[in-house]
Every structure is written in structure tokens, then in C-alpha cells.
Amino acid sequence: MNALNSLMDGFGTALTPLNLLWAAVGVLLGTAIGVLPGIGPAMAVALLLPVTYGLDPIGAFIMFAGIYYGAMFGGSTTSILLNTPGESAAVVAAMEGNPMAKSGRGAQALAAAAIGHFAGGMVGTILLVALAPTVADLAVDIGAPDYFAIMVLAFIAVTSVLGSSRVRGLASLLIGLTIGLVGLDQMTGQQRLTFGSLQLADGVDVVIVAVGLFAIGEALWVAAHLRRRPPEPIPVGRPWLGRADLRRTWKSWARGPFIGFPFGAIPAGGAEIPTFLSYVTEKRLSKHKDEWGKGAIEGVAGPESAASASAAGTLVSMLTLGLPTTAVAAVMLAAFQQYGIQPGPLLFEREPDLVWGLIASLFVGMVLLLALNLPLAPVWAKLLRIPRPYLYAGILFFAAVGAYAVGGEVIDLVILLIIGLIGFGMRRYGLPVLPAVIGVILGPAAEQQLRRALQISDGSVTGLVDTPFSVTVYAVVVLLLAWPLVRRALPRKGSGT
Amino acid sequence: MTTPTTDATTAPAAERRSWLRDHSELGVCVLLLALGVLVLTDALTMDVDIAQRGPVGPTTVPIVVGGGLLVVAALLAVDVLRGGRGQAETGEDVDLSEPADWRTVLLLTGVFLGTAVLIEPLGFPVAGALLFWGAAYALGSRSIDRDPLIAAVLSLVTYAVFNNLLGVPLPGGPLMGVL
Numbered sequence: 001m002n003a004l005n006s007l008m009d010g011f012g013t014a015l016t017p018l019n020l021l022w023a024a025v026g027v028l029l030g031t032a033i034g035v036l037p038g039i040g041p042a043m044a045v046a047l048l049l050p051v052t053y054g055l056d057p058i059g060a061f062i063m064f065a066g067i068y069y070g071a072m073f074g075g076s077t078t079s080i081l082l083n084t085p086g087e088s089a090a091v092v093a094a095m096e097g098n099p100m101a102k103s104g105r106g107a108q109a110l111a112a113a114a115i116g117h118f119a120g121g122m123v124g125t126i127l128l129v130a131l132a133p134t135v136a137d138l139a140v141d142i143g144a145p146d147y148f149a150i151m152v153l154a155f156i157a158v159t160s161v162l163g164s165s166r167v168r169g170l171a172s173l174l175i176g177l178t179i180g181l182v183g184l185d186q187m188t189g190q191q192r193l194t195f196g197s198l199q200l201a202d203g204v205d206v207v208i209v210a211v212g213l214f215a216i217g218e219a220l221w222v223a224a225h226l227r228r229r230p231p232e233p234i235p236v237g238r239p240w241l242g243r244a245d246l247r248r249t250w251k252s253w254a255r256g257p258f259i260g261f262p263f264g265a266i267p268a269g270g271a272e273i274p275t276f277l278s279y280v281t282e283k284r285l286s287k288h289k290d291e292w293g294k295g296a297i298e299g300v301a302g303p304e305s306a307a308s309a310s311a312a313g314t315l316v317s318m319l320t321l322g323l324p325t326t327a328v329a330a331v332m333l334a335a336f337q338q339y340g341i342q343p344g345p346l347l348f349e350r351e352p353d354l355v356w357g358l359i360a361s362l363f364v365g366m367v368l369l370l371a372l373n374l375p376l377a378p379v380w381a382k383l384l385r386i387p388r389p390y391l392y393a394g395i396l397f398f399a400a401v402g403a404y405a406v407g408g409e410v411i412d413l414v415i416l417l418i419i420g421l422i423g424f425g426m427r428r429y430g431l432p433v434l435p436a437v438i439g440v441i442l443g444p445a446a447e448q449q450l451r452r453a454l455q456i457s458d459g460s461v462t463g464l465v466d467t468p469f470s471v472t473v474y475a476v477v478v479l480l481l482a483w484p485l486v487r488r489a490l491p492r493k494g495s496g497t
Numbered sequence: 498m499t500t501p502t503t504d505a506t507t508a509p510a511a512e513r514r515s516w517l518r519d520h521s522e523l524g525v526c527v528l529l530l531a532l533g534v535l536v537l538t539d540a541l542t543m544d545v546d547i548a549q550r551g552p553v554g555p556t557t558v559p560i561v562v563g564g565g566l567l568v569v570a571a572l573l574a575v576d577v578l579r580g581g582r583g584q585a586e587t588g589e590d591v592d593l594s595e596p597a598d599w600r601t602v603l604l605l606t607g608v609f610l611g612t613a614v615l616i617e618p619l620g621f622p623v624a625g626a627l628l629f630w631g632a633a634y635a636l637g638s639r640s641i642d643r644d645p646l647i648a649a650v651l652s653l654v655t656y657a658v659f660n661n662l663l664g665v666p667l668p669g670g671p672l673m674g675v676l
Contacts, residue, residue: 037589054663082589167576168583171529171569177562178536185555192559193539216609222590223605223636224597231589388590390647393632396605400612400628401655404621405665413613417606424602429525430583451553459553 003133010356014364019062022055023361026063027368030070035078035383038222038391041071042327046210047398049331050405052338058354060335062361065315068328069121069365072271072308073373074380076113080106080300081233081381090307092275096292096299101234103295111239112301114373116253120305121366123257124264124312129359132348135320139345144453145464147344149473150323151446156477157267157325158435160484165430172431175422176439179204186448204415205406206334209440212416213433214327215399217423219392224424226388233384239377249301252282256305263306264313270326271307278306312362319343319355324441327434334441522583526574533566604635620670625652 013019033044045064052060075090080097093113100109139146159169182193183203194200241249256278263274282302283292292299317323322343324330336343341351348355373380403416426433450464457463465471540559585593608631616624629648638644659665 050659050665051663053665054659078589165576165581165583167569167572170565171525171573174529174562174566174569175532177558178532178566181536181559181562188555190543190555192543192555193536218588220602220605221586222588223601224599225591225593225595226598226601226636227590227592387638389633389636389638392636393629393638394651396609396632397625397629397651397655400609400625401621401659401667404616404667405659408666408668410613410617413609413616417609417613421606425525427586428583428597429522430585431525447558450558454553 003129006133006352006356007129007360009352010358010360011363013058013353013357014062014360019059019357019361020364022059022063023066023365024368026066027070027365027372029063030067030072031074031369031372031380032070032383033067034071034074034076035380036074036386036391037078037082037384038218038388039395040214040327041068042331043214043218043395044071045328045331045335046207046214047395047402049207049210049335049338050402052335053405057339057341057351058357060339061332061354061358062365064332064335065358065362066365066368068311068332069117069308069362070369071328072121072304072311073114073117073369076117076300076304076307077110077373077377077380078384080109080113081236082231082384091272092279092303093300093307095279096296098234099293100295100297100300101236105295105297106234106236107239108241108245108297109295109300110236110377111241111374112245112249112297113304114239114370114377115241115249116256116301116304117308117373118366118370119253120257120260120308121312121362121369123254123305124261124309125359125362125366127257127261127309128312128316128362132316132320132355132359135316136345136348139321139469140349142345142469143467144449144456146467146469146473147322148446148449148453148464149470149477150321151442151449153473153477153480154267154323154438154442155435155446156480158438160480166484168429168431169435172426172433173435173439175426175431176209176436177443178439179209179419179436180440180443186444187451199409199411203444204419204440205412206337206441207406208403208412208416209419210331210334210437211399211402212419213423213426213437214331215395215402216416216420217427217433219395219399220420220424221427222392226392233381236378236381239374245297248288249297251285252278252298252302253305255281256302256307257309259302260306260309261313264310264325265316266313267317267323267325270314271310274306274310275303278302315359315362319347319358320345324438327437330434330437330441334437337441520577522577523574525583526570526577529566529570529573533563533570536563536566601635601637605632608632608635617668618670620672621667622649622652622656623670623672625655 014023029044030041033039033041044067076093076097079090079094080101097109097113100106155173159173160166182200184190184201185192191201259278259281260274264270279299279302282298286292286296286298288296314325314329317325318329318333322333324333333343399416400413403412406412423433453463465474536559540556540563543556587593608628612624612628615627626648629651630645633644656667660667
């Protein structure tokens, strides 16, 4: 068992005092961010990207992973107690969790959610250990055409699966690709879209784009529509579960990961679809159908378990293929680029300490999270009372710190604000932010791989599809593109009969 | 002097204004169109004689992206004219039932630009504190004693963490020179 040995080595890395500290910082920050309204994990990791300038990669990624998992735990607290979920993954938790809290069963709802996250995260991470090395082995020979195919898949998936409008997703992607074009051409040194400016010749730093779109854009957008009176959280005691509840929930906890994990690994919008699927499944299998809509505990346990497992699935495709399937994964990919590390099949060979240390720290983080969230949920819930002016002023403040830390240049603050205003406009007119971020992060890399592949094939386009791997990926792309047409055809058939 | 003619001219004007407001998303199309033209102009005026390596030069991808922007601008315009609307983003603290509060957005933008101007002469601790205080004020916080205190502590702690712990230099300014 090679993977097990590597994992043991990983625990050796993760359990050093300093890395334990980063894991603890990550899960603490993650839980706080998950609970706090208005900040999602993607924004949090984006705001923390500047630490990559001063921290070693292992510590940084252990912290980022802690934030990702922690935000899932914290997010369900907000949904259950406030019923205004911010993270899309937490929408389902509110459907049964909030009625439970209203009828005085908030403590049980929080416990079902926290243990669900723990179970889902554990099973998901075990699947990650089992599958990731295999995927990496299968994909180890991939070359420029295959990398290009994966990036095309990421572009298509992110524009056509997420959001309600493909045109708007595509517009967002093209805006991102345009920002990615700014600077010197990597192969010839040609200036593109620099307009003779020296500052722009270096390109727009990915940190500034991520912080601008996720943090400034969001803060300005909320500021324009800030609720006069923030919703009051439902007061709640310490989470616990009675025996009758346990008997109802354990099967849901066990089922959730197998719905969540595969959906996390494919580019299908992260936790949104699997949490909903889990909800529907639990509803169908439930023996207490009359309780649904009024607070059925299985409706909290299953989806939350699926949500955490999908986070583990996301890490599989990000670590083994370099394919980001969620916003957090996209920003983490940006962090890899900051360190000059290329995620992909070779990562497991080149950076075993980093990968296995990161995976082992997920197990550590999960235990820390359960310990933090079960007894302390009422304390975390106090964060919901934070005065909103301080919250959003703080986001702007840390965004400014992050952008300035990139290079110590005032012009970066101005670019940050401009990108933030673009992000504001995108939120106003329903252009999803994620395609733009993926465009900026993957655009330049995709161009390089495309040109490399065509160089090898001497300009012949067949050079892009001459490997089984790339053909498979393009087949998936075609499927994604054809899916709405197929779906449009299906109900017509149904209504005809 | 209210004549029917003035009524007749103001009514279509008001109508046109409300039509424009309903279709303000067309502005996005115009911006995408402008961006596409910009990218294409930049690509087509590029001097590519020097050492092109490989069959795909530095202009190919910009031409594709620029062309794509033009196409998407057109498609989006068609969608908007057919009644399609981009859905404004929701969130925990977002209340879409009221019109946008432009004053706050402008104030925040101003405060942020002010910080960019002040960060070098005043140093990060002072400029950062002013940013937090100003932003909190713009967002409606009016606590004369608590706001500046939180701003100052947050700014100083952040400065210390980045400058001394993480080794990311931030300008100290005259204040840090004195301390």
C-alpha cells in the first residue's frame, strides 16, 4: 500500500507543531468565515493570498484547506440560525435546519450538521487518499495537448454549468481572458494590451484580480443593498443528539458522501447539486415524510455530509489534474501559481511532502473542526451579531493590505478598485464571477499549452487531439455543450405522452 | 403654460427613460463591444515580425478573445432585447427590494482612492486606520469613540503581523519613525 505509506509520511509533516498551528489557524478562520455573513471561503482564501509571500507552501496550503473545510462547517450554522444562506452549498441546510431551529430543535440541527460534515469530510478524504494516486498515475504521461484539453474543459464547464445564463457566463470568461492577456507574451515577449505602461507589462497580478472580484466587488455590492436591519439569529444551546435522532441520522450521514464526492470531482458547480440531490434522496427514503418542510433532521444530516465530501472531491481534480471545479479551488490554484508549483499528475511525484502533508492535515483539521463546532456552536453564533459596517469595512481594509503587499505599488490599489468596480457591475447584471477568475488564472497557461502543442505538431490542428486522453476530455466537452439541447428535447417527449 | 404639446413631448421622454432603465443591461453589451474592439485593435496593430516561434503567434489568442467579445456582446444584446435579464446576486446582507444606495458606493470608492493617495506619505498604519474608519462611517457606523479605536488597533496589529511576522514590508510612514 504505497498510498498508506505516503499518508503516514504526510502525517509526519502535518503533525509538526508549526503545521498543526497552521491547521488550527485555518479551521478557526474557516469556521468564523463560514459563520460570518457576506464572506465566503473563496473570498477568505483570496484575502489571505498575500501570506504566500511570507509562508512556506506546505503551511499555506494546510491553512487554506482548513479554511475550505471550516467554512463548510460554519456555513451551516448561519443557514440554520438565520435562514439567509450566503454560500450556495448551505442553501439546502436552511430548508430543514431553519424550521428545526424555529421549533426549538436548533441544537439537534447544529449537531446533525456538524457530525454530517465530519462524516462526509472523513469519507471524502479517505476516497481522496484511495483515488488521487491512481488518477495521477493514469494521467502521468499527459502532455501539452492534454493540458490544453483540460483547460478547455474547465472554461466550458464553468460557463455552461454554473449560473442560469450561458451568454453571461461566457461574457465573464472573456473578461477574465482579456485581463489575463495584459502584459508581455510569454513566448515572444511582445507587449499586449499594455498601452506602453511599464506597470502593465508585468501583467495584472492574479492576487489583485481575485481580491478585486471576490472582496471589493462583494463589499461594494452589499454596501449598495445593505439591509437596514440585519436578521436576528435564533438563540440556541449546545448541540447534542438524542438516541432517537441518532437512529434517524446515521444512514443519512453514511449516504451523503457517496453523492457529494463524485459531484465535487467533476466540474459541476461544487456542492450545490449534490446537497440538493442528497436532500431529495433523503426525503424519498425517509420514514417521517410528514415532517419534511417542518424540520426533518435527515434533511440536515444528509446534505451537509454530501457538502463536505464534495470538498474532498474538488481537491482530487485540483491536485491530480490542476482542474479547479469551485471558486475556492480556483483561488487555491492561483496560490499554487504564486509558488511556481504546477498542480497536476506530476505533483504527487515532485512535491510528495506538500501533497501528503496537505491530505493528512485534512484529517487533523476535521477532528479539530468537530471539537470546535460541537461544544462551541453557540459561541460561533455570536459572530452573527457583528455590526455590518465593521464587517464590510474590514473586508475593504484587508483587500487593500493584500493588493499593496503584492508589490508595494500604489497603482495596484487603483487597479484593485477598478477590478472591484467590474465585480460590482457583474453582480448587478448577473454575470457570474467564477468564470472570470478561472479565465485570468488558466488563460495564460492555456495559451502556452496550446502554442506548445501546435509547435510539436508543426501547426497541424490534429496535434491537439492525438492522444486518447485529450479525445476523452473533448468528448466530455461536447457532452456538456450538447446537454441543454438534449434536456430541451426530453420534456417535450414527456409532455407529449 | 401647460399645452398638450409639452405633455406629448415629456411623455415619450419619460417613456424612453424608463425603457432605458429597464434595458440598462445594454450598457454591459456596449462595454463588452468596446473591450472587444480594444483587444482586436491592439492585436492587429501589433508588430509581429520579430522572432515568432511556432505556428501560433502572439496575436492569435487575442484575436479569438476579441472576436469572442464582439459575438457575446451581440448575443447578450439580443437576449436583453428579448426580455432576458441577468439576475442580481443575492446574499445574507443583501436586500434587493430597495433601490441601490449609490451614495454609500461612491463614498466607499472615494475613501478607497484616498487611501491609495495617502498610503505612501502617511504610512500604512495611519492610512489603513483612516480606510477602516472612513469605510465604517460610509456604511453607517457613527460611534465617535469606538470606530477610530477599532480602526487604529486593527491597522497597527495588521502592520505588525505583515511587516514583522510575515516579512511582507508595508510603509511605516512618519508615525512608525517616531515610535
